Amino acid sequence: MKTYTVSDLLSQDITLQQVDIKGWVRTFRANRFIALNDGSTLNNIQCVVDFENFDEALLKRITTGAAIHVKGELVESQGKGQSVEIAVSELEVLGDSDPETYPIQPKKHSFEFLRENAHLRTRTNTFSAVMRVCSSASFAVHKYFTENGFYNMHTPLITGSDAEGAGEMFRVSTLDPRNPPLNDDGEVDYKEDFFGKEANLTVSGQLEAETYAMSLGKVYTFGPTFRAENSNTSRHLAEFWMIEPEVAFMDLAGNMDLAEDFLKSVISYIVEHNKTDLEFLDNRLFDEEKTKPQADRSPMRLLEKLKFVTDNNFKRVSYTEAIDILRNSKPNKKKKFKYLINEWGADLQSEHERFLVEKHFKCPVILFDYPANIKAFYMRLNEDGKTVRAMDILFPGIGEIVGGSQREERLEVLKEKMAALDIPEEELWWYLDLRKYGTAVHSGFGLGFERLVMFATGMTNIRDVIPYPRTPQNAEF
């Protein structure tokens, strides 16, 4: 007797065969109908028990969360809601689940409660659907880049350099935390630490990715990055996964094309491969939003929004145009923005990004050519001397999902910018080498994986799209 998954049973044409399956009980009703789930799909298989043929004590142990082993014949279902079901001939309880104490009851739990029980939350429909989408998205990322001639590389997580300045860093050390060795100046003597110098967790693999792009042509990283920022918001994690492609001989226009094509491809992959999960999440979000005032509801349902992204061109708008639009916008004139836009050079806040995407353009927007002084040192200075070839992609509901740029490939310009920001050349001697030996135009971007999953699943708190979120005051599990 072959062992099957629930997904096999529901998708293959094997009615009237003897089947053998293991899974967990979702519900058991009328002492007769077991809804069995094994994680292979959102759907359950109905197992029909003829209770007169089974020991009562055994049936009492068929409780929500119990692991069971079922054998029987797969037959066409007599009831509604499923096409096939198992007429159970043998039943074994592998692991009990005490209904008095089991946290995941067959009812609606709050996401807060489920975060506290994150080790059990994928036993619910919502989180199993989210995590299956998450897994598909991850594969879609690797598939896209592989099929487009990119090489995956593992950039280091522990870094001896803190030059990039994309955010606050976590220190990594094996020194005695109570009595660290001090040098003559009374400072911690990192020479005695594991790496022989101060080490931190990386905020980005970009600079290392550039080194590989300048030899292998097209590369990408997909790994964890860290921010030691005290941001307790629904959009920030202290540890998150970032995707960073980097391409030699590609300029900013090419970078925009790549990012747009990449996002569409990943979302299309999910839409194609996770129909059941997405339909469930679409309905979940729709139901949830019914409880909100009309003005706070999404103008589109989840699946519409995904289709909208894959089927439409992203609007490309220069920072300068965007500032004009914002300056003349109603919320600016009526002083509804918290940060009013008065002049060119202002950094855009989340409220401005959302206005552009959700109210003005009503589609994903690529902003480009930002003022140099609000962007990182490695971005290519434009001929105007005041803007850089940076781009941010803004998504409805999420805000910034991609940040990228063409990189400054000119040695002297890069050195000047580093000097202006007090970044010592010795720190980045290897990064400068790329501009000394065979330099060329190159570009890349970074995409926060969990933000993409938020967008794809309609989940509104980033803590709900990663298995075990790390945030200020929280490293449980």
Place this chain on the structure above:
Amino acid sequence: MKTYTVSDLLSQDITLQQVDIKGWVRTFRANRFIALNDGSTLNNIQCVVDFENFDEALLKRITTGAAIHVKGELVESQGKGQSVEIAVSELEVLGDSDPETYPIQPKKHSFEFLRENAHLRTRTNTFSAVMRVCSSASFAVHKYFTENGFYNMHTPLITGSDAEGAGEMFRVSTLDPRNPPLNDDGEVDYKEDFFGKEANLTVSGQLEAETYAMSLGKVYTFGPTFRAENSNTSRHLAEFWMIEPEVAFMDLAGNMDLAEDFLKSVISYIVEHNKTDLEFLDNRLFDEEKTKPQADRSPMRLLEKLKFVTDNNFKRVSYTEAIDILRNSKPNKKKKFKYLINEWGADLQSEHERFLVEKHFKCPVILFDYPANIKAFYMRLNEDGKTVRAMDILFPGIGEIVGGSQREERLEVLKEKMAALDIPEEELWWYLDLRKYGTAVHSGFGLGFERLVMFATGMTNIRDVIPYPRTPQNAEF
């Protein structure tokens, strides 16, 4: 005029077309033949310059490492060594490379020298081949698991638990390193740290992966793990990537089947997709080994060894059998082992593993059913009460490449083992929950990705199969 990669030009039938290509000069000989590489393949495209038609000053800038842009006609090559070449009509230098200072000269460099120039080493044939294989291996991992119904999950890197005890850990902190806050007992007060408690870098995602296997069925992680051990060997890194599948309802036999099938599948993928790279690496290793005494050379060439793994069954041997073989072996009787095997219960050293794999069985070996007291607390105790359902896979030249086990699914047995090792239940309350609610047989393994790449590429130092190795006293780049 379409932009091509070198790989396109060498593999597509587009002779007599006008082509446009950018890349880096590998060599320029006779003022006429440029070997151009862009990373898309190990091979170079030959660009033939009719020097009389170009400015002498321009040609002087065609030096090793320079980035150039070439236009011309793709024609059948007149010379040997390549089928097609570009008859150059336009030539532009994008980025110069001063031959006086450029570290990567067209000659053989030592691997030590190239480690110091790790940002440039993929500009050599060996390292570009290794990193392309590395990338293929990574994709093959994701492809295998996706096609076999596994879900990828991101387990946390920063962990508040140090219960697993797989190795020394790095502490992660944002406290003032010089003046950490102390509590009343004079100990560091981690309540004031970022996560509100002591946090470390993980040594394994297994325990978290188990939580997801017990709801989603089949899951895997593929991410960085850390060891703060002062091991300066050619087989250890402080930061490396680990692959950890975990499967519900799978026992140790299934685990062995999975690991063997997985390894064969990944290696087959590389052999199929990286022919050029592997042929180069095969020759490189063969040449290198010629300089060694006969006894130190591999009995098989690289490609033979890969084929041997994919075409043969792994030998499955119990620990007890292995001890018998080792006790009666020549090197043991002649006291050639550094650690002599006298009795059952001894931990196997690298010398013993190599003897079993390379001398005795001459094939990959799966050892299983190890003594409980030399293995981790979470491994399933056998009925004999003294062995656990653990397995290690040993590969020729590499030693242990996989370590796995069936997990202890019985709550009371697990609690006893934790108590014996002073692991507080409060630390792993969530791990114990898995045994309280719907527990079932489950198994998984861990595979060090870089060791697999070492095996696949024939590289003998693990520092040479990861872009920027982290080892004691080294976190450069």
